[in-house]
Amino acid sequence: QKEVEQNSGPLSVPEGAIASLNCTYSDRGSQSFFWYRQYSGKSPELIMSIYSNGDKEDGRFTAQLNKASQYVSLLIRDSQPSDSATYLCAVNRPGSSASKIIFGSGTRLSIRP
Amino acid sequence: EAQVTQNPRYLITVTGKKLTVTCSQNMNHEYMSWYRQDPGLGLRQIYYSMNVEVTDKGDVPEGYKVSRKEKRNFPLILESPSPNQTSLYFCASSPRPGQGPYNEQFFGPGTRLTVL
Numbered sequence: 001q002k003e004v005e006q007n008s009g010p011l012s013v014p015e016g017a018i019a020s021l022n023c024t025y026s027d028r029g030s031q032s033f034f035w036y037r038q039y040s041g042k043s044p045e046l047i048m049s050i051y052s053n054g055d056k057e058d059g060r061f062t063a064q065l066n067k068a069s070q071y072v073s074l075l076i077r078d079s080q081p082s083d084s085a086t087y088l089c090a091v092n093r094p095g096s097s098a099s100k101i102i103f104g105s106g107t108r109l110s111i112r113p
Numbered sequence: 114e115a116q117v118t119q120n121p122r123y124l125i126t127v128t129g130k131k132l133t134v135t136c137s138q139n140m141n142h143e144y145m146s147w148y149r150q151d152p153g154l155g156l157r158q159i160y161y162s163m164n165v166e167v168t169d170k171g172d173v174p175e176g177y178k179v180s181r182k183e184k185r186n187f188p189l190i191l192e193s194p195s196p197n198q199t200s201l202y203f204c205a206s207s208p209r210p211g212q213g214p215y216n217e218q219f220f221g222p223g224t225r226l227t228v229l
Contacts, residue, residue, distance in 0.1 A: 008153075032216045043203055043220040044156070088156065092216055100171070101216060103148075105155035 006104035019076040023089030032092040117221035125227045134189045136204030143209040145187040149200040194228040
């Protein structure tokens with residue numbers, strides 16, 4: 001079982017709709033959760049972080065965390081063509097002297113006009 | 114401007130020819146890390162450093178070396194590159210090791226390496 005799992009996609013969503021991206025993780029001790037956006041050929045860019053159960057909203061983005069189910073999601077409202085990218089879920093791996101971050105392999109999102 | 118820089122951005126080399134990819138950050142971050150990104154495998158950590166002179170292996174360290182003599186710089190060294198090290202490499206930094214926001218990593222622009 002991978003430490004951080006994401007559906008690779010592509011996920012195709014019409015412009016203006018809500019895009020829902022999901023991620024599961026294996027270590028119950030994880031405490032820090034991140035969503036990065038990566039355009040093709042570019043570096044990952046942090047768009048959301050969440051550290052406690054529930055929802056966290058920032059503009060059109062909402063991160064949702066459910067530690068009991070070991071599940072974290074990202075909702076993008078009013079999807080725009082510029083949201084077309086690969087979204088990486090990242091989770092800290094607890095138990096080491098330095099808190100290491102493990103990345104999922106990403107979900108490719110395509111917003112169709 | 115707060116940033117992480119990497120050089121070179123693109124490199125084509127041959128098997129066995131030693132190379133160094135530089136990484137520098139101007140945010141006074143303690144924690145720096147190197148990742149490689151391959152299709153279908155995502156980002157995998159090669160080495161990380163918690164501070165000057167403190168480095169440790171990540172998940173895929175074989176064939177790589179690092180050093181951290183100054184806080185801002187964290188070069189990645191391939192002593193004898195091989196074709197399986199052809200990849201996209203990213204350097205990243207975060208304020209310091211720890212929980213929560215301290216883990217938020219900022220990435221450099223990437224170095225695309227091809228080893229023939």
